[in-house]
Amino acid sequence: MTEQKRKALAKKIIENQKFDERTKTLYNNYWRKCSIICTLVAVGYFTFFTILHENCKPSKFADWLFGFLFIDITVTCVMLTAVFMKSDFYRSNGAKYNTVKGILLKILCFFDSMVPIMYMLVYFNFDPITGELYMPVWKIIIYAPLAFGLLVLGGAFMNTTAPYSQGTDKMTKNDWRMMRQEQELAGLDPDKMPITLSPDKIKGMTKADWHMLGMDLEHAGYDVFKK
Numbered sequence: 001m002t003e004q005k006r007k008a009l010a011k012k013i014i015e016n017q018k019f020d021e022r023t024k025t026l027y028n029n030y031w032r033k034c035s036i037i038c039t040l041v042a043v044g045y046f047t048f049f050t051i052l053h054e055n056c057k058p059s060k061f062a063d064w065l066f067g068f069l070f071i072d073i074t075v076t077c078v079m080l081t082a083v084f085m086k087s088d089f090y091r092s093n094g095a096k097y098n099t100v101k102g103i104l105l106k107i108l109c110f111f112d113s114m115v116p117i118m119y120m121l122v123y124f125n126f127d128p129i130t131g132e133l134y135m136p137v138w139k140i141i142i143y144a145p146l147a148f149g150l151l152v153l154g155g156a157f158m159n160t161t162a163p164y165s166q167g168t169d170k171m172t173k174n175d176w177r178m179m180r181q182e183q184e185l186a187g188l189d190p191d192k193m194p195i196t197l198s199p200d201k202i203k204g205m206t207k208a209d210w211h212m213l214g215m216d217l218e219h220a221g222y223d224v225f226k227k
Contacts, residue, residue, distance in 0.1 A: 016092035027089040027097050031105040038079050038112035045115050049122075058131030059219065065123035066215065072116035076148060079113035114144040121147055124187065128219055164203040171199045184226070186210035192224045193217075 052064050083106060089097040118140050125135040133140075165172045171179075179202055180190040186207045194217070197205070205213075214224050 019092045020097075023089050023091060023097050027099070027102060030089070031102045031109075034082055034109050035105040035112075038082075038109040041075065041079065042112040042115040045119060049119055058126075059128040061131070062123065062126055062128035062219070065119060065126065068116075069120055069123065072120045073151065075116045076113050079109065083109045083113060114141075114148065117144040117148045117151075124225065129221065168200040168203060171202065175199070175203070182207055183210050183214075186214065187226060188214045188224050189226045192222070194222065194224075 049061075049064070052061050056064070091097050121135070121140045121144060122133065125133050125140070127134065135143075164175050164178055182205065183190045183193055188210060193214070196213070196217075217224050
């Protein structure tokens with residue numbers, strides 16, 4: 001190896017070392033910042049709703065939970081984007097940079113990202129009359145990632161209506177079957193749902209509409225959601 005090649009190789013090694021050191025710094029700074037922000041959001045949610053729960057009537061507390069439903073989903077999506085879509089760092093040799101500390105911080109950020117969804121599940125399992133939860137807290141924590149996954153998969157179908165018959169003045173057997181399916185997909189128990197709408201209204205209902213109707217009935221004292 002000539003002197004020129006040795007110098008070039010030594011220069012390349014030094015540059016790679018500097019690049020790897022810079023990658024390490026960026027990696028640690030990113031996950032430190034991400035974990036702090038996600039934890040602050042989770043603590044903020046917990047503090048806010050704890051204060052509301054201690055100072056509001058159960059029905060008012062349920063209204064606050066409902067008011068945050070869409071905010072919950074948005075906040076979770078933003079945090080998960082920060083965790084999974086913008087967090088890859090690579091060494092000079094092309095290998096992905098990871099450390100045990102970074103992986104633990106990533107797990108923490110993922111858990112923090114699920115806190116808004118946990119409060120969304122609290123709403124769906126909260127009795128605004130008695131102020132009690134139908135589901136234990138530990139189950140809500142476990143089901144939060146699954147619930148978010150189902151929201152993502154079902155989001156494209158939440159505003160579509162089932163293929164009902166064309167007539168608007170009466171319901172066929174297939175129409176009743178489709179109505180039950182849409183109610184179940186919206187989280188309702190069809191056997192508990194009172195018939196409150198005309199055939200014309202039923203055929204225009206989306207899954208989101210059924211869910212909203214169910215929440216209105218729940219606030220009125222009806223037990224219509226699946227347990």
